[in-house]
Amino acid sequence: MAATIGDVARVAGVSRSTVSYALSGKRAISEETRTRIQEAIEQLGFTPNAGARALATSQTNVLGLYLQFEEDEFAPAMLQYVLPVSTTARDHGYDLLMVTDPDLVNAVRRTTSSAMVDGAVLLDVTYDDVRLEPLRGATQPAVLIGYARNGEGFDSFDLDFGEAARLIVDHLAALGHRDIVLITPPRQVYDRGGSYAWRFRDAAVERAARYGMRLAPHYGESRQPGIVDELDAALAASPDATAIVVHNDATIAALPSYLDKRGIRCPDDLSVIGVFSQDFAQAFSLPFTAVETSPDALGQEAVRRLILRITAPEQAGAPVVRFIEPALVDRGSTRAVG
C-alpha cells in the first residue's frame, strides 16, 4: 500500500542504500541523484516505516510518559506537568507514549523491554517507586519528575519542597504569625509515599518548631464536600490561627469560594499562602500568595536531560538530582499580625 524505500529507489533509478544515504546524509550523494530521489519521494509520498527503522536502528524516537490518574489526585494539577513534557519532547523530535496502565511494573517492563520507547519520564513519583526496579533492568534511560529514595542511578528533577516550606514559614514568621494551619495533600498521597508531601510537611513542622510557632497539619481532601468539611474542621481546631498554608491543589482551587461563603476576608481575617504554579493560579483565578512550583521548568529540564542521556550518554555524565529553587510570589494574601 504505502510506498517503501524500494519503490523510491526504483523510480529514481538507484539502489535502496543510495536512497537511505541520501535521506540520512551519512555518505556523499551527487547533487543530481539527490534531486532525482527527492522527486521520487514527493511523487510517491514516501515516509519511512517507523517499525522498520526502529528495528534497524534500535531507536524509536518515542519517549514513554508514565503517570496515573488517581481518584484522590486533582487531575488538572497533573496536566501542568504533561504539557511541558509533551512540547519539549516534540521540539526535540520525539513523540510521547502516554502510559496510564494501573499495573505500573508491567507497563514499564512491557514498553521498555519491547523497545517501544527510547527513554522514560516518570510522573507521580513516590518515595519507594516500584517502577524503578524494572527500569534498572532496562536498556533505556529514565528521568524522574519528583524524588524517590530508591532513585539512585536516575536523573531526578523536583521542586525543593523542603525549602518551599521553610520559605513559607519564614515569611509568616516575619509577619508575626504564631498559630497557623497547614492543609496537606490527601492522606492517600502519604500512604502511597508521595515524597513531596512528606518533604513539605516535615520541613514546615521542623521550621515552625524552631520559631516556637504552633503549626497544625491536616490532611486535605480532593473532592467536595470533603474539602469544605475538612477546612471547617481544621479552622475550628485552631480557632486562633491567623494564617493557613495550603499544599493541596483541590483545596486551594476551592478556597476562594469557601472563604466567601464563610465570610472570611483574606488577608484581613486570615492570611493565605499556597503552593502552586502561575498557570494554575490563572486557570483557577487564585489571588493567593504562593510558592511557585514551576512545572514548565521542571518538565523541560527533565526531558532535555533525558534526551541528552539518550543521544550522548557520555556527555550526560553522572546522574543528577536537581531540586529547583522555589520562589515566593507575593499576591498580597498575607499580612502582618500582632
Next chain:
Amino acid sequence: MAATIGDVARVAGVSRSTVSYALSGKRAISEETRTRIQEAIEQLGFTPNAGARALATSQTNVLGLYLQFEEDEFAPAMLQYVLPVSTTARDHGYDLLMVTDPDLVNAVRRTTSSAMVDGAVLLDVTYDDVRLEPLRGATQPAVLIGYARNGEGFDSFDLDFGEAARLIVDHLAALGHRDIVLITPPRQVYDRGGSYAWRFRDAAVERAARYGMRLAPHYGESRQPGIVDELDAALAASPDATAIVVHNDATIAALPSYLDKRGIRCPDDLSVIGVFSQDFAQAFSLPFTAVETSPDALGQEAVRRLILRITAPEQAGAPVVRFIEPALVDRGSTRAVG
C-alpha cells in the same frame, strides 16, 4: 542486549518459528515443547521487539490521540476526554501516542504514513478540520470525538449540543423565565470553528425565539480577570435577566466565587444552568443544574468503535455519526419565576 526469539529458540532447542507459534497459538504445539519454551522465555526475560513485530504484522497496537492545548481552552476540561480514551485503549491492549504538535496536518501525516499507529482519535474537532484531509489518504481508520462538517467517511461521537440547548431553554421556559443570559465559549473557539459552540448557541437562540424569550449570548473568557469582567458586562447588559446559561468551562468554574463576591444568591436572585460533566462538577465543587456532557461515555464508545474498525472492519460497517442524548441533571440551581 535484550533476548530475541532466536535466543529463546536456542535455549528451548527448537526453531524460531516454533517459538512464534507457541506464542501466538496459531498452530498446534505439543504440551512438552510449549513448557520448554515457556521456561526459556522466563529464564531469558524475553519480550517480543515491538518494531520487529510491527514490521512483520503491520500492526503496532498503538492508537494516536491528536489534541491541542490552546491558550483559550480550559485545559482541565480537555483532560476529561483524554482519560477515558486512555483507559479504554489499554483495556483493549492498545497504547496511546499523544500527539500535541501544533502543526496538525504534518503530525497526522507523519504518524500515520510511517505506520506508528493503528488508528487515530481526534479531539478538539472543528467544523472544517484540517486533520481529516491527511487522514483520508491514510490506511488507518480514525474516529472523531466531536463533529466536523467535512467528516464524511469517519465515525463521529459527540454530545447532541443542539438538543442540549433545547433542553435547557425548555427547562427555563417551563419555569417562567423570559430573559436569560448565555455565556458561550470564547470567541476564539468560534473563530477556529469549534462546532459544539455554534451548535449549542444556534439551537438556543432558535428555541428561545420560538418561546418569545429574550436570550442574550456573550462570549465568555478563559482566564481571569476576563471571566469576571465579562460576567459583569453580560449581567449589566441584561439587568432584568432571571437566569444565566453557561456553556463555558472556565466561566462555570469561576462562577461560585463570582456569585458570592457579587452577593448574588442562586437560585433566589438568579437561576444558573450549565453544560458540564459530573466529574467536572465534583472537581470544581459546582452546585449547578447542568446538562451532562458524558465525556466518559463518548471516549469509551469512540475508542471501542475505532478498535472494532481496526480489527474487524467488515463488522464495523458504514461510518456512524452518533450524537449522544443529553440529560439534564437537576442540582437545584434553577427555580420558577413570575
Next chain:
DNA sequence: TACATTGATCGAACCGGTTCGACAAAGTCC
C-alpha cells in the same frame, strides 16, 4: 605512467519478528 585518494554508488547482510509450504511421524479408516 603507475599508484594512492576521493567520491558516488551498489549488493548483501542484518535488525527480530511472522507465516507459508514442506515433511516426518503418528493416528485413522477400510
Next chain:
DNA sequence: GGACTTTGTCGAACCGGTTCGATCAATGTA
C-alpha cells in the same frame, strides 16, 4: 497393510529500513 489425514516441527522467505565492504570512475600525486 496401504492410503489418507492429523499433529508437530522446521527452514526459508518476507516485512522495510540501515550499514558495511566492495567496486569503479575520476582526480591528484610521485
